[in-house]
Amino acid sequence: xxxxxxxxxIIGFLCNWxxxxxxxxxxxxxxxxxxxxxxxxVMCTGRIDPHFVLQAFAQGADGVVILxxxxxxxxxxxxxxxxxxxxxxxxxxxxxxxxxxERCRFDYVSAAEGDKLAAVVGDLVKMIRAAGPLPxxxxxxxxxx
Amino acid sequence: xxNKPQLSIYWAxxxxxxxxxxxxxxxxxxxxxxAFDLVFCPCLLDTKKKxxxxxxxxxxxxxxxxxxxxxxxxxxxxxxLRRKSQLLIGFGACAHQGGIPALANLxxxxxxxxxxxxxxxxxxxxxxLPLPETTVPEGTLQLPPFLGRVAPLAEEVAVDYFIPGCxxxxxxxxxxxxPVIQGKPLPPLGSALGAGRSAVCAECGRRKRExxxxxxxxxxxxxxxxxxxxxxxxxxxxxxxxxxGCGALCPQVSxxxxxxxxxxxxxxxxxxxxxxxxxxxxxxxxxxGLSPEEIAARIDEVLGSLPDAAGTFYKYSLAGSLLKGxxx
Ligand code: SF4
Ligand code: SF4
Ligand code: FES
Numbered sequence: 001x002x003x004x005x006x007x008x009x010i011i012g013f014l015c016n017w018x019x020x021x022x023x024x025x026x027x028x029x030x031x032x033x034x035x036x037x038x039x040x041x042v043m044c045t046g047r048i049d050p051h052f053v054l055q056a057f058a059q060g061a062d063g064v065v066i067l068x069x070x071x072x073x074x075x076x077x078x079x080x081x082x083x084x085x086x087x088x089x090x091x092x093x094x095x096x097x098x099x100x101x102e103r104c105r106f107d108y109v110s111a112a113e114g115d116k117l118a119a120v121v122g123d124l125v126k127m128i129r130a131a132g133p134l135p136x137x138x139x140x141x142x143x144x145x
Numbered sequence: 146x147x148n149k150p151q152l153s154i155y156w157a158x159x160x161x162x163x164x165x166x167x168x169x170x171x172x173x174x175x176x177x178x179x180a181f182d183l184v185f186c187p188c189l190l191d192t193k194k195k196x197x198x199x200x201x202x203x204x205x206x207x208x209x210x211x212x213x214x215x216x217x218x219x220x221x222x223x224x225x226l227r228r229k230s231q232l233l234i235g236f237g238a239c240a241h242q243g244g245i246p247a248l249a250n251l252x253x254x255x256x257x258x259x260x261x262x263x264x265x266x267x268x269x270x271x272x273x274l275p276l277p278e279t280t281v282p283e284g285t286l287q288l289p290p291f292l293g294r295v296a297p298l299a300e301e302v303a304v305d306y307f308i309p310g311c312x313x314x315x316x317x318x319x320x321x322x323x324p325v326i327q328g329k330p331l332p333p334l335g336s337a338l339g340a341g342r343s344a345v346c347a348e349c350g351r352r353k354r355e356x357x358x359x360x361x362x363x364x365x366x367x368x369x370x371x372x373x374x375x376x377x378x379x380x381x382x383x384x385x386x387x388x389x390g391c392g393a394l395c396p397q398v399s400x401x402x403x404x405x406x407x408x409x410x411x412x413x414x415x416x417x418x419x420x421x422x423x424x425x426x427x428x429x430x431x432x433x434g435l436s437p438e439e440i441a442a443r444i445d446e447v448l449g450s451l452p453d454a455a456g457t458f459y460k461y462s463l464a465g466s467l468l469k470g471x472x473x
Binding site (some may be wrong): 049050051053054055057058071072081082083084085086087088089090092093096097098099108134135136137138 | 251253293294413414416417418420421423424425427429432433435437440441444445448451453454455456458466467468469470471472473
């Protein structure tokens with residue numbers, strides 16, 4: 001019997017003003033991209049609390065992606081810079097917790113870049129497929145009875 | 146004497162500092178003694194597990210458990226004391242969120258290889274490891290097994306309240322115990338007793354300005370200004386991500402807060418809170434015209450001066466954090 005193919009579950013936090021509109025654009029233009037990313041729309045990537053990302057992994061997401069307005073284009077001036085700063089720091093923390101960089105991505109997608117959105121998502125899904133499912137803790141980890 | 150309510154104090158995976166914290170109550174120990182009959186405390190008394198087993202269920206009025214759950218014995222005692230106690234309070238950082246012992250969760254291989262096989266001062270050519278059961282000519286010896294990871298007390302038993310801190314400050318301990326002794330109404334189950342709800346920064350008297358940090362410093366690298374916020378000066382102070390209640394003791398004497406009171410009320414993860422706080426105050430200089438890669442590199446350069454994010458942000462709360470430790 002063959003194992004069922006691994007279909008990654010990925011959570012995407014997309015800025016309303018750019019990347020989410022970019023995803024709409026990709027949809028409207030019928031640019032195909034894999035369906036594994038569950039998009040969560042945020043008003044700005046600066047709104048993304050690191051808790052959201054940890055919570056996604058704690059609940060079994062195989063990957064997380066944050067898509068922001070290009071540098072200089074954030075509607076709230078520096079929200080995307082703060083998001084990137086938090087992301088770079090979170091990567092260090094995640095690394096120590098056994099979650100590699102390939103599972104937590106940050107990129108810029110504008111409202112016009114439907115093609116880029118599809119490319120980023122496609123690439124991410126490929127990388128996470130290669131990395132495999134997020135390791136899970138054994139059910140009875142602290143109990144032996 | 147026989148009809149005083151009973152008190153028990155247990156240590157699980159802990160250092161003994163929580164017992165010292167109780168001793169630090171000083172003359173109030175007399176009040177504690179007047180209110181309770183101490184029936185169990187491995188640090189002080191010779192009563193045994195079988196003595197507790199012999200008690201009727203819920204006959205102990207108050208049990209203070211300090212320490213994280215590290216071994217099968219810790220877990221068994223937690224269950225037993227829960228059954229025998231009316232009120233069970235998690236005492237100190239380790240019972241609350243794992244404390245320092247929970248840093249072991251950064252190594253999923255468990256403690257045995259590091260201690261018995263890799264220790265440079267532990268020659269062990271036969272590679273002998275302690276086992277839960279060992280047969281010797283006289284019979285079978287048993288040791289409590291290690292759990293798969295260090296866990297907070299509440300992961301195994303219902304904990305009515307917790308008193309945070311490593312160790313909890315005497316004033317805070319008394320603020321928590323006094324209402325119990327007086328029979329006053331207690332806050333909703335699960336609350337922190339004797340501590341605040343906000344962050345250490347809220348009770349820290351240091352002068353704060355808009356923070357911009359272009360480099361972090363270790364405590365031994367600079368002599369901090371005595372009045373300015375330590376984080377402003379590039380010392381990694383956990384004040385913004387730590388529950389208040391201690392009176393900002395450490396920053397008062399120019400040591401950055403290391404986070405011993407755990408996350409503030411309503412904050413699930415001290416590491417996430419610290420990433421949020423630090424991520425907002427980095428100063429990477431002007432970025433106009435830089436490529437995305439160059440911006441990321443600038444950030445990494447500043448972050449390079451901050452070693453061991455997990456050990457710093459989760460010094461006392463790894464077991465209680467969202468990911469509980471390093472994934473296998
Ligand atoms: S960061 Fe530290 S020194 Fe600064 S206000 Fe907060 S507790 Fe005080
Ligand atoms: S300042 Fe921080 S580390 Fe120091 S006692 Fe208070 S909570 Fe604990
Ligand atoms: S508005 Fe798009 S990242 Fe801030």
